Amino acid sequence: xxxxxxxxxxxxxxxxxxxxxxxxxxxxxxxxxxxxxxxxxxxxxxxxxxxxxxxxxxxxxxxxxxxxxxxxxxxxxxxxxxxxxxxxxxxxxxxxxxxxxxxxxxxxxxxxxxxxxxxxxxxxxxxxxxxxxxxxxxxxxxxxxxxxxxxxxxxxxxxxxxxxxxxxxxxxxxxxxxxxxxxxxxxxxxxxxxxxxxxxxxxxxxxxxxxxxxxxxxxxxxxxxxxxxxxxxxxxxxxxxxxxxxxxxxxxxxxxxxxxxxxxxxxxxxxxxxxxxxxxxxxxxxxxxxxxxxxxxxxxxxxxxxxxxxx
Ligand code: AR6
Numbered sequence: 001x002x003x004x005x006x007x008x009x010x011x012x013x014x015x016x017x018x019x020x021x022x023x024x025x026x027x028x029x030x031x032x033x034x035x036x037x038x039x040x041x042x043x044x045x046x047x048x049x050x051x052x053x054x055x056x057x058x059x060x061x062x063x064x065x066x067x068x069x070x071x072x073x074x075x076x077x078x079x080x081x082x083x084x085x086x087x088x089x090x091x092x093x094x095x096x097x098x099x100x101x102x103x104x105x106x107x108x109x110x111x112x113x114x115x116x117x118x119x120x121x122x123x124x125x126x127x128x129x130x131x132x133x134x135x136x137x138x139x140x141x142x143x144x145x146x147x148x149x150x151x152x153x154x155x156x157x158x159x160x161x162x163x164x165x166x167x168x169x170x171x172x173x174x175x176x177x178x179x180x181x182x183x184x185x186x187x188x189x190x191x192x193x194x195x196x197x198x199x200x201x202x203x204x205x206x207x208x209x210x211x212x213x214x215x216x217x218x219x220x221x222x223x224x225x226x227x228x229x230x231x232x233x234x235x236x237x238x239x240x241x242x243x244x245x246x247x248x249x250x251x252x253x254x255x256x257x258x259x260x261x262x263x264x265x266x267x268x269x270x271x272x273x274x275x276x277x278x279x280x281x282x283x284x285x286x287x288x289x290x291x292x293x294x295x296x297x298x299x300x301x302x303x304x305x306x307x308x309x310x311x
Contacts, residue, residue, distance in 0.1 A: 005035040006042060006103075008252055010085035011158040011213075012292060013121060013128045018157075019150050026146040027253070027292040028128075029138045032103075034252070034290055036139065040103045042083040042121075045070040045095040058113050060101060067099055069109075071116065080120040080129065081110060092124040107135055145283040147276070147293040149306040153257075154296045155179060158213045160251035161205070163242050165259045166219040168197050170204065175262045176298070180217060184209040188217065201237030203245045216251060218242045222260030225267070232274055235260055239278040243291070253292040258302045268305040276309055 012031035016023045034040075044060065046067040058069040058081055069081045083106060084090040090098065110116050111132065118131040130138070154162045154176060164180045167173050170192040172181040181188055187209040198204050203220040211217070220242045223234035238259050246254045256275070260266035279293060297303035 003039075003041050004250075005031070005038045005040040006085050008160070008292075009035050009040060010089070010122070011160075011253055013085075013126050014158040014213075015148075015150070015294065016128070017126050018152070019148070022151075024146070024148050025138075027148060027294075029141045030143060030146060030290050030292055031253075032138045033141065033143050036104045036107070041100050042085060042103050042106065043087070043090055043098045044081065044083050044101045044106065045090075045093070045098050047097070058109055058116060060099060060106075060109065067097075070095070078117045078131075079115050080118050081106070081116060082123050083119050084122055089122040089125055107139070110135070143290050145286070145289060145291040145293065147279050147295055149295045149297065149303065149310065151297050151300075151303050153179070153298050154255040154294075155183060155211070157255035157294050157296065159253040159255045159292070159294065160214065161216040161218050161246050161249075161254045162208070162211070162214045163254060163256045163259070164217055164219045165257050165262070165264075166198065166221050168200065168221050170195055170198050170219055170221075173263075176257045180211070184211050184217065192219070201234040201241065203238070203241040205245050205249055214255075216246075216249065218245050218254070220259060222264050222266065225260060225265040231260075231266065232270070235266060235271060235274050236278045239275055240282060243279070243282045243293075247286065247289055247291070252290065253294075255294040255296050257296055257298060261302065268302060269308065272302070272305040272309050276306070 009031040012027040016028050046069055059066050060069055071079050071081050121128040164177055166177050191206045195204050198221050200221045200223055203218050205216050205218050208214045208217050220238040222238050223231040225231055261268050261271045
């Protein structure tokens with residue numbers, strides 16, 4: 001199964017789990033809705049035996065043959081159908097018979113089957129429960145880009161692209177730049193060498209090399225803070241050009257660090273305001289694009305700055 005919408009859904013659930021109690025449903029709902037509208041498929045474990053041997057059962061179709069979905073019981077009451085977003089997620093369950101099924105069809109089936117309370121996604125790892133009410137809510141929620149402020153490193157996020165706060169040489173350095181290069185390996189440095197640098201405020205996209213939970217790295221160069229008005233323009237351009245680069249490369253989820261606020265000394269409060277304003281403007285200018293954006297706060301004070309603004 002190779003479906004980029006299923007992958008985006010898997011990523012959104014992973015990030016939701018990672019964020020813990022503060023997590024917002026918005027990115028998951030976006031990924032789910034986008035998936036439903038674009039024939040997202042999931043792997044459903046099935047029994048190949050006749051229906052009367054398995055009760056209760058949810059009859060799906062695999063080509064012309066009927067098959068019966070596996071289900072799981074929770075707390076003695078809930079009966080949910082298991083579905084997986086990838087072979088990797090399926091592996092720990094040691095399940096042999098699966099069918100690739102359209103999520104929209106599975107949702108319809110679940111709603112028809114009185115014994116079933118919903119779908120459980122990746123029960124062996126992330127275990128994301130989608131009760132009927134949640135399925136209903138997510139199905140109705142309007143699609144729109146969202147940004148989520150999260151605690152932690154960009155390197156923890158499962159997204160289409162991770163943004164690097166690089167320098168003008170693009171040849172690595174300290175901070176998040178150093179961490180990304182260390183994890184990605186020498187192939188990244190080699191590709192970066194080929195670009196001959198990047199101007200302040202611009203963005204360059206590369207492969208992700210050994211970082212397998214993202215497809216790309218977008219390197220942008222923030223301003224070294226001097227207090228001049230140009231710093232604010234340059235920082236806004238970092239967000240704008242990174243978003244545009246992501247969009248033009250078909251990327252629909254992206255994780256930003258707090259660009260320029262470490263070694264480059266940009267005051268946090270001001271930088272957070274610029275990030276929020278620039279992203280909101282980009283969303284307004286691109287109403288037909290649905291992008292899940294994560295603003296990652298490696299240090300607690302970064303998180304506090306965003307919260308001050310958003311509250
Ligand atoms: N992992 C994840 N995020 C980090 C890490 C890390 N190890 N270290 C810092 N951050 P900075 P800048 C976060 O200093 O201010 C480099 O040497 C940090 O909390 O990495 O744009 C480059 O090569 C903050 O949210 O970048 C440049 O020369 C964000 O990363 C220069 O620093 C940016 O902090 C760029 O300075």
